[in-house]
Amino acid sequence: MSDWFRNGVAANTVSIDDRAFQYGDGLFETIAIRGGQPRLWRYHVDRLARGCERLGLVLPDSEVLRDQLDAAVQHSSENTAHCTAKLILSSGVSERGYSRKIPSDVVTFIAVFGAKTIAPARYRDGVDTIVCDTRLALFSVTAGCKTLDRLEQVLARSEFASKTAFEGFTLDADDRLICGTMSNVFIVANGFVITPSLERCGVEGVMRRHVIDVLSRNGIDVEVRDVGEAELFGCDEVFLTNSQFGVLPVRRCGEKIWRRHAVTRDVMEKLAANNVPECAT
Amino acid sequence: MSDWFRNGVAANTVSIDDRAFQYGDGLFETIAIRGGQPRLWRYHVDRLARGCERLGLVLPDSEVLRDQLDAAVQHSSENTAHCTAKLILSSGVSERGYSRKIPSDVVTFIAVFGAKTIAPARYRDGVDTIVCDTRLALFSVTAGCKTLDRLEQVLARSEFASKTAFEGFTLDADDRLICGTMSNVFIVANGFVITPSLERCGVEGVMRRHVIDVLSRNGIDVEVRDVGEAELFGCDEVFLTNSQFGVLPVRRCGEKIWRRHAVTRDVMEKLAANNVPECAT
Numbered sequence: 001m002s003d004w005f006r007n008g009v010a011a012n013t014v015s016i017d018d019r020a021f022q023y024g025d026g027l028f029e030t031i032a033i034r035g036g037q038p039r040l041w042r043y044h045v046d047r048l049a050r051g052c053e054r055l056g057l058v059l060p061d062s063e064v065l066r067d068q069l070d071a072a073v074q075h076s077s078e079n080t081a082h083c084t085a086k087l088i089l090s091s092g093v094s095e096r097g098y099s100r101k102i103p104s105d106v107v108t109f110i111a112v113f114g115a116k117t118i119a120p121a122r123y124r125d126g127v128d129t130i131v132c133d134t135r136l137a138l139f140s141v142t143a144g145c146k147t148l149d150r151l152e153q154v155l156a157r158s159e160f161a162s163k164t165a166f167e168g169f170t171l172d173a174d175d176r177l178i179c180g181t182m183s184n185v186f187i188v189a190n191g192f193v194i195t196p197s198l199e200r201c202g203v204e205g206v207m208r209r210h211v212i213d214v215l216s217r218n219g220i221d222v223e224v225r226d227v228g229e230a231e232l233f234g235c236d237e238v239f240l241t242n243s244q245f246g247v248l249p250v251r252r253c254g255e256k257i258w259r260r261h262a263v264t265r266d267v268m269e270k271l272a273a274n275n276v277p278e279c280a281t
Numbered sequence: 282m283s284d285w286f287r288n289g290v291a292a293n294t295v296s297i298d299d300r301a302f303q304y305g306d307g308l309f310e311t312i313a314i315r316g317g318q319p320r321l322w323r324y325h326v327d328r329l330a331r332g333c334e335r336l337g338l339v340l341p342d343s344e345v346l347r348d349q350l351d352a353a354v355q356h357s358s359e360n361t362a363h364c365t366a367k368l369i370l371s372s373g374v375s376e377r378g379y380s381r382k383i384p385s386d387v388v389t390f391i392a393v394f395g396a397k398t399i400a401p402a403r404y405r406d407g408v409d410t411i412v413c414d415t416r417l418a419l420f421s422v423t424a425g426c427k428t429l430d431r432l433e434q435v436l437a438r439s440e441f442a443s444k445t446a447f448e449g450f451t452l453d454a455d456d457r458l459i460c461g462t463m464s465n466v467f468i469v470a471n472g473f474v475i476t477p478s479l480e481r482c483g484v485e486g487v488m489r490r491h492v493i494d495v496l497s498r499n500g501i502d503v504e505v506r507d508v509g510e511a512e513l514f515g516c517d518e519v520f521l522t523n524s525q526f527g528v529l530p531v532r533r534c535g536e537k538i539w540r541r542h543a544v545t546r547d548v549m550e551k552l553a554a555n556n557v558p559e560c561a562t
Contacts, residue, residue: 056436138420
């Protein structure tokens with residue numbers, strides 16, 4: 001299926017005793033490679049550092065990680081001007097049972113994939129979404145982290161595998177809006193830009209952080225707070241962020257249609273000028 | 282480390298693209314092999330069936346699973362009079378991304394391990410426990426199921442890796458008692474036998490179910506309901522259940538010591554007469 005490197009050495013299999021396989025004991029990053037370079041690399045490393053802290057893992061030296069990533073990209077047969085790298089940190093093989101040393105050394109797995117193509121019309125007109133039935137559990141000890149325990153996203157994403165929706169929103173068990181299955185979400189209401197708090201669950205995306213930082217540098221403070229389902233359907237604009245596609249307007253969620261994307265368009269222009277040219281429309 | 286079988290064929294590695302490795306997308310069972318036979322096999326199959334229903338997986342024919350298990354046991358160099366089998370159902374390799382077909386066919390992995398030895402003194406005098414700091418998230422969509430997303434248990438168990446405690450209790454985010462990291466818990470209060478509800482989180486152990494069923498056949502109804510942390514420390518007796526060790530009294534939790542285990546002893550005698558001879562003391 002793909003060409004993986006394990007601690008820098010080509011390897012397409014992993015020990016069945018690896019704790020990532022047995023317990024989901026690890027972290028991952030999905031990194032946009034643009035012009036042969038990893039985009040938002042520092043944010044990816046920051047998120048890995050926070051995840052390693054939470055999981056009791058030793059973050060490898062970021063220069064070693066970067067060297068392994070660069071080698072995987074150079075080795076790849078993909079178009080490295082525009083592709084996707086996946087980096088997995090596993091806690092590796094240990095004695096059987098849940099227990100392990102804290103902190104544990106990790107094993108690094110890296111592979112490069114072709115980027116999924118997003119049609120220009122999606123950037124221009126927006127994408128269709130649904131609200132997933134799958135609810136995210138509250139007060140997860142790994143809230144915000146991109147761990148290998150992703151069953152909630154698997155179940156939520158698989159709900160619309162056969163439908164035309166581009167993305168599904170996941171609410172938490174108290175019906176607050178949290179994320180998309182593979183993206184973060186921002187809403188615009190009364191001129192304010194708001195994104196859900198990820199204190200209880202959800203994944204803090206690197207593009208979410210980039211949007212918050214770029215807007216901040218432009219004098220726009222994004223509100224990070226709880227957002228109820230009703231607020232989603234009552235708001236003026238909605239957009240998605242993701243490391244690969246950048247920013248996409250949301251055109252529809254179920255029966256609700258948003259026809260104007262003026263603030264979203266402004267955000268996209270600012271992103272296009274800040275290392276995310278896909279957003280130029 | 283161990284001899285695994287993949288769909289009945291010897292294999293100690295798995296594709297890095299396997300969804301169990303990438304997303305924790307699967308289920309597992311840890312089965313006590315006693316006299317060459319799997320104990321509580323029907324309960325294990327029942328739990329797998331509930332897990333498959335929840336995760337959108339196709340449960341393999343239980344006779345095929347049993348044949349694969351028996352073959353792994355026969356092939357094993359362990360003492361098959363008393364050992365442990367681990368059975369993993371993974372959703373296998375699919376296209377990259379969270380989405381998969383619902384229901385998905387599974388890949389079966391089985392290995393046999395030596396059983397951990399429990400000293401007779403632990404059955405007689407009880408075991409020492411702690412309350413873990415790690416809290417379980419509330420309203421998990423996979424509550425009760427034994428999925429491969431086990432980071433909460435990894436973190437809770439690793440808290441006391443270097444301590445003398447035998448087990449750690451995990452509370453949920455609202456400080457209700459739920460489980461041990463690798464066991465279920467029962468308390469005895471005013472003559473009643475009580476075990477925490479697992480509606481919001483936790484794993485429904487097969488030995489927990491066996492205890493409930495054996496007591497029911499003896500005219501004792503176990504109460505399944507919420508149990509607060511204060512109720513744990515105020516109760517008369519505490520015991521643990523697990524597919525491998527059966528039933529163990531709890532002697533201590535932190536500073537609290539329980540010296541009498543009269544009801545627990547009665548439960549252990551009933552279990553010893555019902556397929557769990559380890560409990561005879």
